[in-house]
Amino acid sequence: MYNFLPYAYFQNKFVPFAEATLSIATHALHYGTGAFGGLRGIPDPQDSTQILLFRLDRHCQRLSQSAKFLHYNLPPEKIQEIIVDFVKKNQPNTSFYIRPFIFTSDLGIAPRLHNIEKSFAIYGLELGDYLSPEGVSCRISSWCRQEDVSFPLRGKISGAYITSSLAKTEAVESGFDEAILMNSQGKVSEASGMNIFIVRNGKIITPGFEHDILEGITRDSVLTIAQDLGIPIQERAVDKSELLIADEVFLSGTAAKVVPVKRIENYYLPEHRPITEKLREKLIAITENREPNYRDWVFPISI
Template sequence: MYNFLPIAYFEDNFIPFSDAKISIATHALHYGTGALGGLRGIPDPQDSTRILLFRLDRHCQRLSTSAKFLHYDISAEKIEETIIEFIKKNQPSTSFYIRPFVYTADLGIAPRLHSIKKDFFVYGLELGEYSSPTGVTCRISSWYRQTDVSFPLRGKISAAYITSSLAKTEAVESGFDEAILMNSQGKVSEASGMNIFIVRNGQIFTPGFEQDILEGITRDSVMKLAGDLGFKVIERPIDKSELFIADEVFLCGTAAKVLPVLQIENFKLPESRPITEKLRDKFTAITENRDPKYQDWVFPVSL
């Protein structure tokens, strides 16, 4: 069971979470015509009167951009102001996750994006570790990542997550923790809700945007951190067979942060993961506002 934060933002008002409800006839429920965001918040370890948000501006901008695919004009500034007020209303005291969501809010059955009401809500829930911090096992999914020619993959559109859900359940029901999806060209794309990196011979590789991946904010952060730490990061297509012989493989995302991969299919990966651990330690320090070089990535909210 999740512990939801008590106050939600719904239909332009802050109301009790339990009262924030939509109709069973809501358009987005039937057609996946929504776009989601997600970001973590933690109490400031150095100041209990503040909450720290990681790269709030980027998260708000991505949701604003995603909303354009729904023909919905909502500014990043509006989203940011709402999230800040949402935190102040809830006064969270533990690590939590925020879910802002834009969607087609009319009641009806015609699939369309024109001449239909759009809306925006925000809720949150307490969230510690999303996955085991020691790492996860993965299988190669039989489901393929969508292609940008038929789906707007530059947006975080809710309908896309049917594929993620199928892949995740397939992985868990076959004895693994997580799924790795290939794209339509048979190259590595991403995990069910995370981007993927591999390490070979001291270099870091990750699929580029042309491999039908999500433009992950944590991915972007990891790439910048790796470069600053002196590692070469190369964006290129990755073959399935490279996963099995990699020195290290790790996943990253808002909920999971930086997550080591222990095994892929029946191939166990090396137990020594120095680059993954260095990146994870650095990332954690930044999110806790312990690294002055990256203070502009951390947005403090005073309660």
Template structure:
């Protein structure tokens, strides 16, 4: 049972969450013609009358760009203002997750992006830990990540997540917590909703954008923080065998934050994770607005 925030933004107004309903004939429901975002919010530990949002501007920019793939003009500044108003309307008192979604709202039956209405909604729910902070187990999925030549992978398009759903269920039903997907070239790509990093010989390594990954905002944050800490970061293709002999492996994303990996398939990974721990501690402090150097990453909303 999810604890949804009481109000949603739906059809250009704020309504009670349970009133924000779409038709069963909605185009996006049938064809996946939608794009979404996701960002976390937390009450400010220093001031309960404020809410902190991590990298709000980047999230709004990415969703605006995703909307372009749907042939829809949704400016980032409009998304941002709606999210700010949404938070003020709901006045959340616990850590929460915001889900904005742009979609083809028309009731047409033909798969298309032209000559069909588009709409935008926002809802939220309380959210604690998405994955265990103590570490997780992963399997290599039998499902492969789509290719950019056949799918707009730089957008967070809802239809893409059928692969994530297949891989996640396959992993859980075979005794693992999460799945790691390969791309069509057989290189490591990402997890079902997270980017992946490995540590080898003190260097932080992650698949580059040319490996059909999502342009993750938490991924970008980890890279910048690591570089500021003097850690060498390398973006390149990663082979499957490197996962098994890595010094550290972790997943990162808005929901997952930074999740260390204990085991991949039947290979156990070292329990000492100095770089992962250092990055997780730093990112956590930043999201709590406790690091002056990264204050521009934290958007503060006054609830009164």
């Protein structure tokens, strides 16, 4: 059961969450013609009068870019302005997650993006750990990640998540926590809603954009932190067999943050995960505004 924040942004104004409702004939509900973002926020541990949002500018930029695929012009500055007002309106007092959402809001049955009304909405919920920080088990999904040739994977398009949903349910119903999807060439792509990394011989390896991954903001953060820490990184194709013999495997995402993988299929990975733990601890410190060199990643809001 989720604890939703009391107010949502809906139809160009703030309303009680329970009043932000849609018709069952809403176009996006039928065709997946929406785009969404997700970002985390926490009360500032050092200042009770502030809320901290992680990489707000990048999240707004990505959502604005995703909107373009829907033929909708929504500047990142406008998104940021509304999100800041949303946080001030709700004044959350615990760790939370914000879901901004763009969608085709007309009532109609023709699948299209032209000559159709679009809307922008935001809601939020209290959110602690999305996945266990102790580690998760993964299975290789029988479902394949979409290709950019047939789907705009540079956007966070809602329709894409049918594949994620199928893969996640398949994994959970077969006794695992999470799924790993391969791309159409049989190379590792990503998890159901997270990017994936492996560590071999002290080097971080992760699939590149050409392997049909989402351009994850936490992924970008992890790579930047690793580079700053002097940890070698490589973006390249990753084979299934590499997952099974890796020294460490971890997932990253806004909701998940950095989560170690302890088992893939029936292969158990080492319990000692020095690089994963170092990155996880560093990312937590950054989000709590305890790292001066990354202050520009943290957006403070006075409440």
